Amino acid sequence: MTVLVVNSGSSSLKYAVVKPASGEFLAEGIIEEIGSDAMPDHDAALRAAFDDLAANGLRLENLGLVAVGHRMVHGGKTFYEPSVIDDELMDKVRELSPLAPLHNPPAIKGIEVARKLLPDLPHIAVFDTAFFHDLPAPASTYAIDHELAEQWHIKRYGFHGTSHEYVSQQAAIFLDRPLESLNQIVLHLGNGASATAVAGGKAVDTSMGLTPMEGLVMGTRSGDIDPGVIMYLWRTAGMSVEDIESMLNRRSGVRGLGGASDFRKLRELIESGDEHAKLAYDVYIHRLRKYVGAYMAVLGATDVISFTAGVGENVPMVRRDALAGLSGLGIEIDDALNSAKTDEPRCISTAGSAITVLVVPTNEELAIARACVNVV
DSSP: OEEEEEEEOSSEEEEEEEETTTTEEEEEEEEEOTTSSSSOSHHHHHHHHHHHHHHTTOOGGGTTEEEEEEEESOOTTTOOSOEEOOHHHHHHHHHTGGGSTTTHHHHHHHHHHHHHHOTTSOEEEEETTGGGTTOOHHHHOOSSOHHHHHHTTOSOOOSOHHHHHHHHHHHHHHHTOOGGGOEEEEEEESSSEEEEEEETTEEEEESOOSSTTSSSOOSSOOOSOOHHHHHHHHHTSOOOHHHHHHHHHHSOHHHHHHSOSSHHHHHHHHHTTOHHHHHHHHHHHHHHHHHHHHHHHHHSSOOEEEEEHHHHHHOHHHHHHHSTTOGGGTOOBOHHHHHOOOSSOEEOBOTTOSSEEEEOOOOHHHHHHHHHHHHO
């Protein structure tokens, strides 16, 4: 059995053909520049993906496909399990678009195209928010007027849930310990970044909130910010709500502060003496350390801290600086282990570290594929 996994963004479409049982990837790729003359829309992008597969000898009809899995960022209160996609689900997901305006609309476009091109296969939506559906009320509730919050479904939903769940499970497997016995902090650090406290396999707190804008400093998003800044910019700077939203989503984070969202470029700028880039990095690390400390307090006792995603897996200096000087809290990083290059799960803490620190590659496509098989 195989599953075609589709992750549709506004300007790109990622795809993978996965064997869920073995974890084998028969193919994976990305179609970029959607909206250009060469790739006008998601229909053209998905057809291009099919052409790429065929060019590599992988024709869809011969792959044993049992489902098409779609990553959907926001499921609101309604969707907290992988769900078979039908017209009713699509209508409800469209209603959730204001909660994730950068993510849900392009995902919806990708689903519409895939359902049209592959009408005979079940299509399954896997929601990033699902892992956080059972967050404890003190962690998921905002301290605002409760009637207003209930009317407009305002709460902490959390994101990157597929990754956080997968990584916490893989950490337990790597350590050969029962998932239920571990208190973990998972740091998903990519262009989008989030932290989650996981107790016994269940999320008990997470950094992203109603939308994917809250929490850690990200590539282009601000993360935590005084809401008064928004009103101040609206009243005093004359910025519209749309302008402010665009600024916080696209021109903030390390790019807004330091001029680059790619950490390789940011490091080059820092080494050239760029003070703005250095400040951007320092703010990023400061916020990350604050969340580690906060979640250690939430958990009471912490067994494992895992780094994952593009930055978390591939930038040793972020791991080093995020946990530097925390031996008093039971965290000690081994510099040689931290600097080693490998794509495998690995321990980077010293033998004497009370808290185990891991680097665990995430695999959201595999997690989505396995969720699809469970449904069908």
